[in-house]
Amino acid sequence: MVTIGADRLMQAISPHGNLPLVRRLEAVGFRAWPAASVVYDGSWQVRLTGGHPSKRLNCVVPLDPSDYRDAAIRIERARKRFEHYGRPLLVRETPLAPQPLLEALRADGWAPFETVNVMTADLAGLELPDTISHLPSHDIGRYIDASLAVHEEDPAIKPALAEILSAIKPPTGLFIAEDPGNGPLAAMLCVQDNDLAGILSFAVAPDRRRQGLGTEMLTAALRWARISGARTAWLQVDASNASALSLYHRFGFREVYRYHYWRQETGA
Structure with missing residues (x-):
């Protein structure tokens, strides 16, 4: 093999x-x-x-x-x-x-x-599920508003978050899921650095968890990263976050170090 x-x-x-x-x-x-x-x-x-x-x-x-x-x-x-x-x-x-x-x-x-x-997954051999496609946005302001909402973070950090995102040098995909009537549902950042793609700041609104939206968002980001030339995906997740770890394991992510x-x- x-x-x-x-x-x-x-x-x-x-x-x-x-x-x-x-x-x-x-x-x-x-x-x-x-x-x-x-x-x-x-x-x-x-x-x-x-x-x-x-x-x-x-x-x-x-x-x-x-x-x-x-x-x-x-x-x-x-x-x-x-x-x-x-x-x-x-x-x-x-x-x-x-x-x-x-x-x-x-x-x-x-x-x-x-x-x-800190976990990695082999993108080259990964079979991604057939889910609804979410295309990356390039609208930093829209992404920040969605990210702050689903993370339930203080809007006062919006200017600092804008500076962080603007300072990212590698190609970046800003993934957002929204409902016209209920606002942001999920947000995720995918940063492709040569053959490595990082999944960052991923969150789903509390009332939309365990309904498949996380799977859709992660699939969309990994598909975009693979098409863009990434071979390996990486992410960082709190060791106590059992639901996130379960999702990542289903996508083939395995721990490299802590x-x-x-x-x-x-x-x-």
Whole structure:
């Protein structure tokens, strides 16, 4: 049997993780959801976005397992930078994070508080269901209004979300499902970065879940990505989101690695 795309990538993963694959998925993830401010402290990426609360846009991401020298000084330096933005300091632990850094954080009263699965699927061999087609939109304003509605997010972040979407460099499909009488029903962002396509910011309105709309939207995005030349799809999903995980598993997505957010416990 010939193996391609995500199958070959998955087979390459060692018990300790396929770090080159992790680096590649991290890189496309940064490009697909760009922070307003990105600076480097050694190999640590310090990401901040004043107008948007997304943890992915406001965290420190260590990207080299061997880079932990002067960790306490660098954490304090990052803390001051986050304070200037009015943000709590968060560290995002991927398989690239140095273990001595994590041990030092735990000793200083830090703890992980959220786990996210990074998953991939082989688009080349994927049989997509025959569903209603949803074509991508290029209307950023319309997409933002729909996304805020179905995510039930604060409309005040609309300008920041517009800046994020406008800053995405790779080709992007904005997928929206609407009802003329009831407004937005679902929204999804698909970012194609060469042979990789990322599914981001996917949500279905609470009263329309478990009715097949999620399957329709995901099918439409993956079909568009495949036609556009993507070979592998990737996404990030909260490890506790059982319904989303069930949907993604049905489409052949499998976990590649997990990451965790860390914060310092109050009073530590």
